[in-house]
Structure formats: C-alpha cells, structure tokens
Amino acid sequence: MTDHSTPADAGLTTGEPKPLSERRDSRPVHVGDVQVGGDAPVVVQTMTNTDTADASATIEQIARLADAGAEIVRVAVPDKHAAAAVPEIVAKTPVPLIADIHFDHRLALTSIAGGIHGLRLNPGNIRDEEKVREVVKAAKERGISIRIGVNEGSLPPIRALADGELPPSKESRMVDAGLWEIRILEEMGFEDIKISLKAFDVPTMVAAYREMVKRVEYPLHLGVTEAGTPGAGTVRSAVGIGLLLAEGIGDTIRVSLAADPEEELPVCWDILKSLNIRMRGPTIVACPTCGRIEVDLIPLANKIEETFKSIGKPITVAVMGCVVNGPGESRDADIGLAAGKGRGAIFRKGVVVRTVSESEFMSALLQEGAKVIKERYGETIDVSALDGGETAPANDDPLIALTPVEASPKLPGRAARRG
Numbered sequence: 001m002t003d004h005s006t007p008a009d010a011g012l013t014t015g016e017p018k019p020l021s022e023r024r025d026s027r028p029v030h031v032g033d034v035q036v037g038g039d040a041p042v043v044v045q046t047m048t049n050t051d052t053a054d055a056s057a058t059i060e061q062i063a064r065l066a067d068a069g070a071e072i073v074r075v076a077v078p079d080k081h082a083a084a085a086v087p088e089i090v091a092k093t094p095v096p097l098i099a100d101i102h103f104d105h106r107l108a109l110t111s112i113a114g115g116i117h118g119l120r121l122n123p124g125n126i127r128d129e130e131k132v133r134e135v136v137k138a139a140k141e142r143g144i145s146i147r148i149g150v151n152e153g154s155l156p157p158i159r160a161l162a163d164g165e166l167p168p169s170k171e172s173r174m175v176d177a178g179l180w181e182i183r184i185l186e187e188m189g190f191e192d193i194k195i196s197l198k199a200f201d202v203p204t205m206v207a208a209y210r211e212m213v214k215r216v217e218y219p220l221h222l223g224v225t226e227a228g229t230p231g232a233g234t235v236r237s238a239v240g241i242g243l244l245l246a247e248g249i250g251d252t253i254r255v256s257l258a259a260d261p262e263e264e265l266p267v268c269w270d271i272l273k274s275l276n277i278r279m280r281g282p283t284i285v286a287c288p289t290c291g292r293i294e295v296d297l298i299p300l301a302n303k304i305e306e307t308f309k310s311i312g313k314p315i316t317v318a319v320m321g322c323v324v325n326g327p328g329e330s331r332d333a334d335i336g337l338a339a340g341k342g343r344g345a346i347f348r349k350g351v352v353v354r355t356v357s358e359s360e361f362m363s364a365l366l367q368e369g370a371k372v373i374k375e376r377y378g379e380t381i382d383v384s385a386l387d388g389g390e391t392a393p394a395n396d397d398p399l400i401a402l403t404p405v406e407a408s409p410k411l412p413g414r415a416a417r418r419g
Contacts, residue, residue, distance in 0.1 A: 017276040021248035026219040029145045029192050031072050032096025032117035036145075036194060036252045037219025041278050042245070043252040044268045045072035045221075046261045047100070052082035052089070059092045061261070066094045069265040069280055072252070074098040074120060077107045086114030098147065102154075105131040112138045120147040120196075123181040124154035132181065136188050145192040148181045150174045150208075151225055152199035171208040174199065178212060193218045194252070198225035202240040209244055219251035220244075226256060233257045234267050238274075245275050282308035285318040285333055293321040294341035295358060304365060307386055313373050317365065318347070335368045337361055348372070 028038025036043050046065055050057045052075045062073050077083050077099045090097060098118040099111035103125050111119065112135075119139060126132060139146055155173050168176070174197045185193055195218050197208035205224055212220070224240040227233035237255040244250050253271065255264040272278040286301040287293075301319040308317055318336030320326030326338030331350030338345045339361060346354040346364050356364040363383075370381040 019248075019276050020246045023251075024213060024248045025217065026251055027191065027193075027217050029194055029219055031098060031145055034071055034096050036072075036221075040251070042250060042272060043071050044069055044265065044272070045074065045098075045252055045254045046070045046264045046268075047074040047076070047254065047256075049261055052076055053079075053085050055085040055088040058085070058089050062089070062093050062095065062097070064262060065265065068262045069269055070095060072096050072098060072118075074100050074254075076100045077111050078102070080107070080110070083107050083110035083114065086111050086116055090115040090117070100149075101135075102126070105135050108135045109138055112142055112144060116144065118145045118147065120149040121181065122149050122151065122154055123177045124151065124156055127156060129184055132184050133188060136185055136190050139192075140188065140190050143192075145194060146185065146190070147194040147196060147221055148178050148185075149221070150178045150195070150197045152201070152204065153225065156180070169207075170199070170201075171197075171204050171211060174204075174208040175211050175215070179215065182216065182218075191218075194221050195219075196221040196223060198223045198256075200224065200226050200236075202236060202243075205240050206243050209249055210247075213249055220249060221252045221254065222250040223254045223256055226258075229258045230263055233259075237267060238271050242271055242275060245271065245277060279314035281312055281314065283314075283316040284308070285316065285320075285336070287319075287321050287326070289321055295321055295339045295344075295361075297321040297339060300339075300361060303362060307362075307366060308369060310386065311369070311373065311381055313377055313379070315369060315372055315376075317369065319365075334372050335365060337365050 026037035028040065029036050034043060048058055048061050050061050052058050058075060065073050073095055075089065075097055077086065086099065096117035098120055099108065099116045100120045101108040101111070102122050105126055108119055108121065119135070121132070121135065136146065152170055152174060156177055158167055158173065161167060178195055178197060182193065195212060195216065197205065197212055199205040199208065202224060209220060209222070222241045222244055224237045227236045234257065241250065241253050241255070253268055255267045257264050269280045273283055282305065284301065284305045287297065289297055297319065304317060304319055308315060316333040318333035320336065320338050322340065331347065334349065336347040338347065342358050344356055344358065344361050345352045346356060346368055348368060353368065354364055366383050366386065370383050373379055373381055
C-alpha cells in the first residue's frame with residue numbers, strides 16, 4: 001500500500017491548523033508491523049464482508065481496502081472453515097490482519113496457529129475464564145495483541161441486584177465487561193491490549209470511553225457500532241468518533257456502515273482531516289452555492305475532487321463561486337479558485353497567480369496543484385495523463401484541456417440567467 005498520509009502538523013507553522021487537544025498517553029501495542037497507541041498516529045481500519053472461507057475473494061478485498069487507506073483489516077472467523085483459510089490469507093495480505101472471534105475460543109487458537117497478527121475477543125460471549133486464559137497464553141507465546149471488544153448488543157447478564165438497588169447504566173456495564181477481561185489478561189502478565197466500547201447510541205458510547213480512560217492506559221479503538229446506512233451512519237460515526245478524538249481520546253478508528261467497506265475508509269480519513277489529526281489525499285473547500293453565484297460550480301467541484309483524489313497527495317484545494325468568501329477561503333488553501341462570470345482567479349496561499357477564462361478553471365487549478373505537489377513532495381504529476389493524454393495549448397500560459405464536466409440540470413443562483 002502506498003502511504004499518501006501525513007500527520008496533520010507536518011510542516012505547520014504557528015497559527016496554522018492543529019488538533020484541538022493533545023493525544024492521551026497510552027501504551028504502544030503492535031498489530032503486525034503497525035503500532036497502535038504511544039506516539040503512533042491514529043490508525044485507520046475496517047473489516048471485510050466476504051466469506052472468510054473464500055480465501056481468494058477475501059484477499060482481493062483486503063488489497064482493495066489497503067489501497068483505499070486501511071492500515072489494519074479485520075476478518076470474521078465464525079467457523080472452522082473460515083479459520084482454515086487464515087494461513088493463506090495471512091500469507092498474501094498487504095496489511096496486518098485481526099481475527100474477529102465470538103463464542104468459540106478454539107477459533108482464536110486456530111487463527112493464532114495460522115499466523116494472524118491480532119485478535120478481537122468479545123467479553124460478552126466468551127465468559128469462561130479458563131478458555132480466555134488458554135487464548136491469552138497462545139497469544140503471548142506468539143507476540144500477538146488482543147483487542148477486548150465490548151459491544152452494547154452482547155453484554156454479560158446483569159448481576160443479581162439487592163432489594164431497591166437500581167440496575168447499572170449501559171455504559172457502566174460496558175466498562176465493567178471490559179475491566180473483567182482486562183483483569184484476566186493482566187493476571188497472566190499480558191499487556192498487549194487494546195480496548196473498544198462500541199454502542200449505537202452516541203452518548204452511551206462516548207460516556208463509556210470517557211470512563212474507561214480514567215481506569216487504564218491501554219490504547220483505544222473507537223467506533224459507533226452498526227451506525228447505519230452511509231448517510232445517517234456517516235453522521236453518527238463522525239459525531240461519536242469526532243467528539244472523542246477532539247478530546248485527545250482514541251488511537252485507532254473504524255467507521256461501521258451498511259455498505260461496501262471501501263466506503264468506510266474515506267469517512268475515517270475525513271474525520272481525521274476535519275480535526276487536523278492526519279491528512280490523506282485532497283481536502284476540498286467548496287461553497288454550497290447561493291443566489292450570488294454566476295458559475296455552475298457543483299459539477300466543477302466534484303470533478304476537481306475526483307481528479308485530485310486520483311493523484312492521492314495531501315493538498316487543500318478551495319473551489320469558491322463568488323467574491324464574498326472566495327478570496328479568503330482560497331487564502332487558507334494551498335491552491336484555490338475564486339470563480340466569477342466568465343473569469344476566475346487562481347490563488348496560492350492567498351496570492352493571485354493567474355486569472356483565467358471560465359473554460360480554463362479546471363486545467364489552471366490542476367496545473368497549480370501539480371506545482372505544489374512537486375515542491376512539497378518532490379513528485380512530478382503528468383497532468384496530461386489525467387485526461388487521456390490531451391496536450392496543452394502552445395502559448396505563454398499553457399493550460400490543460402480536460403474533459404468538460406457535466407452541467408447541473410438546474411443552474412444555481414445567477415448562473416441560471418445565462419441559460
């Protein structure tokens with residue numbers, strides 16, 4: 001996997017964007033060659049949705065997920081057929097793998113023997129301490145880390161209550177379930193532990209993590225469980241995970257959507273980028289359009305985003321549709337376009353470097369982006385290759401003629417007057 005990510009504070013000077021809070025100190029733990037916690041950046045992960053027993057399909061999906069930005073991938077191991085496929089999958093994976101284990105501790109043992117890089121155990125459905133100890137012993141011998149993965153949907157039964165005693169809150173039950181298994185691992189001298197406390201209800205999830213950080217120094221895996229379909233699930237995940245990251249809590253994240261797992265990864269990275277924690281690929285600043293606008297901005301912004309995504313380098317690009325916020329937003333971006341009727345200005349960190357005609361907005365912005373990438377990363381971008389090999393016009397201010405964007409069915413604002 002090519003790493004196009006960077007810490008958010010790389011190269012920053014005083015007054016430029018930084019995270020809201022310092023990261024909570026945590027014990028470093030490794031999953032294969034990826035460190036989680038300690039001084040490592042927040043790690044992005046996801047989970048396959050193939051039948052793990054189909055090793056070929058699972059390996060292919062893991063490769064796609066790694067290309068999309070996954071640094072760790074989890075695979076379900078629900079039965080002996082899936083466990084039997086672990087050695088082949090491990091041998092061909094580009095990123096470390098975690099076996100997701102529920103109910104049957106023997107599946108964990110088989111996965112460990114198959115070379116898995118880490119385990120997730122659910123303290124809600126493997127309750128026999130001796131079975132847990134058997135897994136921990138094998139993991140310790142192989143140097144494999146364990147995530148204690150608490151989920152609100154599979155908590156242990158509530159203990160018997162005294163007369164008049166109220167049942168504990170769900171977040172308290174989640175924390176207690178995690179501490180129960182932590183005790184077992186610590187009694188065996190095992191400290192390569194990560195913890196997650198996932199709930200669908202965001203306040204419950206946030207409260208559980210806030211309580212756990214008072215108790216332990218192990219790294220935390222953040223997530224909102226079963227967050228939903230991409231629209232609502234993205235919002236729910238961003239709120240829950242973002243709240244904690246903004247407080248400096250969290251060492252690895254997974255967004256759980258009812259969708260292809262590849263769709264989860266841009267959300268993970270956008271959460272991190274929005275909080276100035278890590279950067280990967282472009283950040284697009286674009287106005288929502290209003291009655292002042294005189295250009296068809298939305299399809300242009302989409303095209304610019306897709307083009308810079310294909311380049312894959314961290315760069316902030318502003319695409320603004322009028323003079324109210326355009327120059328200011330472009331000033332804060334690496335490059336920017338302040339577009340007007342028929343003409344637009346191309347900015348680099350607030351300095352106008354070109355004014356171009358409307359037909360040249362896309363190509364001019366792309367050329368300035370290529371210059372920034374060359375200066376920052378030392379890489380040359382063949383901009384002509386981005387539109388099928390078209391060449392630039394031969395003049396003093398060469399521009400690349402990219403494929404025209406598809407117009408909006410209804411033009412926004414004053415652009416509608418242009419027909």
